Amino acid sequence: MKKTLILAGVLSAFAMSAHAQSSVTLYGSLDAGIAYANNAAGHSAWLQNSGGLSYNYFGLRGAEDLGGGLKAIFKLESGFNLNNGRFNQNNTIFNRQAYVGLQSDQFGTVTLGRQYDSVVDYLAPLSLEGAGPGANLAGHPFDNDNLSSTFSLNNAVKYSSANYAGFEFGGLYSFSNTPGDFANGRAWSVGGKYSYGPLNVAAAYTQQNNNNPNAINSAGATAGNTNIQARLQRTFGVGANYAFGPAAVGFVWTHAQIDGLGGLSSGGVALGGINSGLNLHLDNFELNGAYHLTPALAMIGSYTYTDGTVSGTSGGNQSPKWHTVVLGTDYSLSKRTDVYLAGVYQHASGYLGDADGAPVANVAAINTLPASSTNNQIAATVGLRHRF
Template sequence: MKKTLILAGVLGAFAMSAHAQSSVTLYGSLDAGLLYANNAGGHSLWAQGSGAMSNNYFGLKGAEDLGGGLKAIFTLESGFNLNNGGYKNGDSGFNRQAFVGLQSDQYGALTLGRQYDSMNQYLAPLSEAGLGFGNNLAGHPFDNDNFAQSFSVKNAVKYSSANYAGFQFGGMYGFSNQANGFANSRAWSAGASYNNGPLNVAAGYLQLNNSGSYGGNANGAASADQNISARLQRSFGVGANYTYGPAQVGFVWSHSQIDGLQSLGSGGMNLAGISGLNLHLDNYEINGAYHLTPALAFVGSYTFTDGTVTGTGTGDQSPKWHTVMLGTDYSLSKRTDVYLAGVYQHASGSLGVQNGVPVANVAAINTLSPSSTGNQVAATIGLRHRF
């Protein structure tokens, strides 16, 4: 009897030890509020907003200690509309991330599945749309560089290095999953960052072949969640920010080269007259934040987007956008905050051709339907909870 009790105790202790070496975490972000836009699709808009600041999602992530500094890891993450509970863009399942892999304390992590690209991982956090405060409305026109996480990449193999005295790097390749079209609907990216005390610098590159619905391959790497569908899309950029006491200031430049456009949209509405054209965009963003108290922060950003359109048959076009965002955020706790933010965008030049006549460019604040004019104003007040 005594031996049986001793054996049961040993087995129980071993089971508890094994359990302690594994973990599964439920996490997510819930963001809802009231939204006003002076012109969305030609009409003023009053609406309950879902994810105006941060994307709404929930997920599971886990790790199992395999010994010797090696872990098995996984993440399953779904984006959804908080207003109606439906999946993001009518998609189903784990539409943001779904991957499994191995992580080494010394060498980094190798993961396989649906994931965000390396440019989004390293460079996007330096932009206003990717900062800890988060602001989807401040994303660059059409989220052309994916800093606001409009889409993730499917069928992806990704490497993320360990942290070497503040330096990190990585790369990703998304397979087309086509037997007779290896290069069609594939994606690849690379990125790196260096964080040393108050200074953080980063760079990244992303390429998509036949993005969105252009390639006609629903199982390809390029996701139909993005606002752009084109034969070839390249985005790259650099950025830096500096923190001094309660203040932080940053600068980000990104370039998006979009060739063979099929569709271009914002807020679920596509622009007219752009099929077959080439659109090249340079985004110059200055952003900053100041914590008046540990709970109260003020944030702002200004982005100038300079564009060139070719292939119109009427000469090159030069669309431009000026986007200004101001906001304040108050933390009720470590996980819950309230916010107030306003965005103004002014557009000029022309973008697209209809019946041989250039189409006037219009304002299109990220996540909102385009304005019918060159100006658009939006404001939101809301509550956000992270867990």
Template sequence: MKKTLLVAALAGVFATAAHAQSSVTLYGLIDAGITYTNNQGGHSAWQEKSGTVNGSRWGLRGAEDLGGGLKAIFTLENGFNIANGTSGQSSRMFGRQAFVGLASDQFGAVTLGRQYDSVVDYLAPLSNTGTQYGGTIAAHPFDNDNLNNSIRFNNTIKYSSINYSGFKFGGTYSFSNSSQFANNRAYSFGATYNYGPLNVAAGYLQLNNDVASASFAANRAGSFTGSSGAGAQTGEWTFLAGRQRTFGAGLNYAFGPATAGFVYTQTNLSDAAGGGISGTQSGTGNATQGGIAFRANSARFQNFEGNVRYALTPALSLAGAYTYTRANLGGGVNPNFNTVSLQSDYLLSKRTDVYLQGNWQHVSSNSEVGAYLNGLSSASTTQNQVAVTVGMRHRF
């Protein structure tokens, strides 16, 4: 009898220990608000919006300790529209992230699945759009540098280093999953370094799209309404072009309750003639933004962003950013975009906050190009667009 009780007790201890070595966490964020826009397609609009600052999402994150500083990890993350309950990212179940891999305390992590690129991982946190202080509607025009995650990457292997005294780096490779190895692939790499109040980062992203594919050709023929076919490795597209190269760098410096930063990014497009800018970017649901098409084989966007945030109290913060974007779409169409974002945020608790955010964009040349704040339903019929949002976020 005593032996039976002892065996039962030991079995319970080992079961508890095994259970303690594994964990699964349910998490999420819900962002909802009311947005007023002065001009969308020639009319003012009042709209209930989901994800004006941060995309609404829920996810599962897990880890299993394999011993020796090694563990198995996974993340499954769904994006959704809180206003109507539909899934984002082209109606994918886990469209934001879906990956599994191994993480080592000594060597870093290797993961496989649908994942973020290195520009998003390392550079975006230094930008206003890549944080809770600006988010979706504060993105650089058309989210041309993907700092706001308009596209994620399928078929991706990613390496993320450990923290080496403030220095971290990583890279991704997204397979075409076809016999045409070099077509429909993407790769990226980036790094960040933190030293006291100073944080610097840089990143590079390249997409090679298969211009010979039937779906790509159909989209380039003028059907700028779909969100798939331009790249098997993304499943969505921002630009219909044979090749996209995006690179950038930035820095943040914290002094007391304030943080100031600067970010520069550039996106170069080639084999772009006959292509254009997607009006249905992943997760935003934008309508066609005015029929802007590239007039030459190459196009370019340069973004210069200055940002600042200040904690007035532990609960109340103020943030703002100004971005000057120089664009060259070919054929003499060279619009300059001036985008301003201002936000005040108040924490009701550790998990719930309310915010007031104002965004303004002015196109200072090429009158045929209307202003177009990211995440809105359509472009302005003038060179100015203003949006004001009152919203709340809850994290769980």
């Protein structure tokens, strides 16, 4: 009897120890509001907005302590539309991230599965659309540089270093998984960041290849993004952010080189009249800032100038441009719940390709909203966000 009690106690202690060495966490973000756009696909519109500041998602992440500073980790993350409950990106359940890997305190982390590229990991946090307060509406036209994390990469192997005196770096390779055509649909990315007190700097590069110009977002490995269809896309950029007292200012420059264009969309609506096969090169210059009036009340804003060049048209090179201004305020009701008000103005100029030899005028295209039918677009949203 005594031995039985001792054995039961040992097994119970072992079970509690094993439980303490591993963990699984449910987390996510819910963001909904009411939005107004003066011109969305040719009409003014009042909309129930899903994800005005940050995307709606839920996920599971876990870790098991293997000893010696080594852990087994995983993450399963699903983005969805809060208005109708549908999964984003072709109804793929784990459309944002789905990976498993090993994490070492000394050597860094290796993961395999569906993952974000280095632009999202290192550069996006320095932009308004990728920062903590966030503002998806501040994304650059068509999210051409993925700073708003519109897409992630399939079949990806990623390495992320440990923190070495403030310096971190990493890279990713996304296999095409196409038998007999290794290069068709592959992607790769590298990046790094350095933090020293209030100063943060970062740089990143991503390249996606595909022989099919109608492939979603350039590479077959990137299933899910309907904003850009092209044969080749290269994205690189640098950024910096500096915090002083209750304020922070940042600057981000990105260059998106989109070759063999197959189509452009905004807010799920395709832009018509653009011939395929064009080359679209875009430079985004973003100045952003945030100021905490009180610990609970913050003001956010940004100005982005996007300068583009279209080549391959019968009319020669053309120069589409966009000016985007974002202002917003965010009030925290608690550590997990906040309310917000944000407004966006965008002005477009130049031409965005041609159709049968006739120039196609550029149009305003605020991120996440259907593009305007003119060169101006104004939108505003008020909403509630809860994180868990």
